[in-house]
Amino acid sequence: MVDLPAATTPLYNHGLPQIEFWLTQKGCVQNRTNLHCWQFERPAWEAEICLDIEELMVRYHDRQGGDTVQRSFKYSLSRQDIEAAIFAGP
Incomplete structure (x- = not known):
């Protein structure tokens, strides 16, 4: 088990294993070909x-054949802010 810093900590103060653990906890699955990418489904x-x-x-794909939306988040944002933005959806 990996210990995560406080949720208010900027993401740049998280080590890669901590970021990977956080994404896994949120239900994301690592891409086996592009290890720096993760998939998440709703x-x-x-x-x-x-x-x-x-x-x-983050690239969002509408499952109903709609648009693809791309957003980017600086690592200077807190983990809780990035989490709220990403997992709220497009």
Whole structure:
């Protein structure tokens, strides 16, 4: 088990194992080909979360054939703020 810093801690103060543990706890599955990317699914949409160098990128895909939305979040944001934004959906 990995200990996570307080939820108010900026994501850049989390080690990679802590970020990976957090994503796993949220129900994300790591992409076996692109290890820096993770998949997350909801009934109406799915998301691909990629850990980029300077920011976390999220691509939302509407399962009903709608638009794809892309958002990015700086690692200077707290884990709780990023979590609220990502998992609320597109």
